[in-house]
Amino acid sequence: MSRSGSTPRRSVLTAALGVAGAAAISTTAASAAGAARPAGARRPEPGRAAVPKGHKAAKVAEYHGWSSGADWKAGTAKGVRVQSKTRPGIVIATPAGSTDYTDPHTGTKATWEYATWTSPVRELSVPATEAIVSWNARTPAGTWIQAELKGTYSDSTSTPWYVMGRWASDDGPSSIRRTSVDDQSDNKSSVWTDTLSVDDPASGLRLVSYRIRLTLHRKPGTTLTPTVWRVGAMGSDVPDRFEVPASEPGLSGGHELTVPSYSQEIHKGQYPEYDNGGEAWCSPTSSQMIIEYWGREPTAEDLAWVNPDYADPQVCHAARATFDYQYDGCGNWPFNAAYAATYRDLQGVVTRLGSLTDAEKLVGAGIPLITSQSFLKTELDGAGYGTAGHLMTVVGFTADGDVIANDPASSGNDAVRHIYKRRQWENIWLRTKRYNTDGKVVSGTGGVCYLYFPAKPTAAQSRVLKELGIR
Structure with missing residues (x-):
């Protein structure tokens, strides 16, 4: 059951946390x-x-994903390469640079090497009031990924690069704590945990296209790498x-x-x-x-x-x-x-x-x-x-x-x-x-x-x- 007083997550869904058996709604x-x-x-x-x-x-929703070798090659790579095995994916080849990250949940500050992949622009067949990014990846201890989305509005302006998740498979001492990012807004749209939402759908403003950017991180001086096999986004405009x-x-x-x-x-x-x-x-x-x-x-x-x-x-x-x-x-x-x-x-x-x-x-x-x-x-x-x-x-x-x-x-x-x-x-x-x-x-x-x-x-x-x- 949703916790009383928690920050609203998304415009059309309350927090999907579960329920106590036979309990009345809060x-x-x-x-x-x-x-x-x-x-x-x-x-x-x-x-x-x-x-x-x-x-x-x-039609009220569209999912589009990138998962094939051709999909990955169609994006813009900075420091990543396509790993063409039985299941194509992207991995770190030569890092594009390094960055410092202070984990807000442990207070640990560390330097990470990184490489990026950015998708082509995806035009939405359903101009959207909401967008959700999901991904399939493996992150060995000492690695992690960040998924971002940048959208274009129907008024021809653009969103910032919104962080849609910082994710690691584990939460051990050499990994970050997987986390969503609060307080992201441009006064036209906001991110509620895992969902980018247009603030005022009644205004007619919609997302008409987007790009996704993946940043793969690893501990400096190692050959470790995350592997990402799929990334995609669902855009939707479900009528009230x-x-x-x-x-x-x-x-x-x-x-x-x-x-x-x-x-x-x-x-x-x-x-x-x-x-x-x-x-x-x-x-x-x-x-x-x-x-x-x-x-x-x-x-x-x-x-x-x-x-x-x-x-x-x-x-x-x-x-x-x-x-x-x-x-x-x-x-x-x-x-x-x-x-x-x-x-x-x-x-x-x-x-x-x-x-x-x-x-x-x-x-x-x-x-x-x-x-x-x-x-x-x-x-x-x-x-x-x-x-x-x-x-x-x-x-x-x-x-x-x-x-x-x-x-x-x-x-x-x-x-x-x-x-x-x-x-x-x-x-x-x-x-x-x-x-x-x-x-x-x-x-x-x-x-x-x-x-x-x-x-x-x-x-x-x-x-x-x-x-x-x-x-």
């Missing part, structure tokens, strides 16, 4: 989270919104809406994937330094379920630090590996995708989908997904709680089109599998506005999801991913 937290994007007071008319026959919904059109079930006979079931609740009180322990670990718990669905898991060495008395130590490891030291939580979306991609030949992206039909296509191709939603207890039958922001995994659909979800906010692993009503799920996931328990307008999630999939997906999986703009 009105204060929900109100604070919604404050980033004030909404009109008009209450929508009740009833079921339906997609008119033959109507095709307008309390209710979304209903979709019709698209998986004939239903389909369910065999995904491990893990509860965040059994970790309550464990490692409170990582966002107050398991009650807030919905995001890493969901990530770990999908990582293991793909047959990946941490090594014994990775888990050596975890108390051997704790069940499912890999969930504790996932919480530590996704923890954002500035946000003080495990719910940073790109940090979760980056964690998933540290496993062998696994990719992770953050994007937005337009409907449950998109989710059905993924599940039908064997790709489960992690979705972010917020709701009152009365808005999702069978959940038993309300939340200002929560991550779950969509693992299947019933023959009637209802959602089969592994919900980490469950009492134990054997209670994680839930079936939620299609219409309820669709609305709480895709809307951007909702009412809290006090009747105040707060933000909804707008269809955000994490997708984790192999570096070499099957032909059927590639077709579906390509249809959703992921190549």
Whole structure:
């Protein structure tokens, strides 16, 4: 559940930190989270919104990534080279220079060699009110990366280079603490943890293009290097809406994937330094379920630090590996995708989908997904709680089109599998506005999801991913 009084993260999503099982929504937290994007007071008319026959919904989001050898070569390199192995990526060749960095979370000042790669300009097919950068990389101890985005507005002016994350795979003594960067704004847009948002979407101002810059760092005088296999951004302009059109079930006979079931609740009180322990670990718990669905898991060495008395130590490891030291939580979306991609030949992206039909296509191709939603207890039958922001995994659909979800906010692993009503799920996931328990307008999630999939997906999986703009 979102912490009361925390800084608003993003304009259409409250902090995705998890929920306490069977707990009522925190009105204060929900109100604070919604404050980033004030909404009109008009209450929508009740009833079921339906997609008119033959109507095709307008595109509201675009993901574009760079991951192939040709993609990397199309960018501007200063000190990096393309490593053309089975999975192309960029590494440090000859550093472009050195820089000092004082870690705000340890106070340690150190000098780092660096090299940079800058993407070509990407023109957005959906002029955007928001943008989220995600990446796939490996950073050996003594290395780290920084991801930045610079956008061009529809008025022909530009944003500064916004830092979208400083990231390392580990948090050991020779690495920095992975962190988002607060207080970034140019009075037209601002960065809320992991999301660049136009401050006043009602003004009509939009991002129409962007570039991404990656800076790879290493300890001076070494041959260490990060490797980056993928970087991309999702730009979106989701219309303000309390209710979304209903979709019709698209998986004939239903389909369910065999995904491990893990509860965040059994970790309550464990490692409170990582966002107050398991009650807030919905995001890493969901990530770990999908990582293991793909047959990946941490090594014994990775888990050596975890108390051997704790069940499912890999969930504790996932919480530590996704923890954002500035946000003080495990719910940073790109940090979760980056964690998933540290496993062998696994990719992770953050994007937005337009409907449950998109989710059905993924599940039908064997790709489960992690979705972010917020709701009152009365808005999702069978959940038993309300939340200002929560991550779950969509693992299947019933023959009637209802959602089969592994919900980490469950009492134990054997209670994680839930079936939620299609219409309820669709609305709480895709809307951007909702009412809290006090009747105040707060933000909804707008269809955000994490997708984790192999570096070499099957032909059927590639077709579906390509249809959703992921190549």
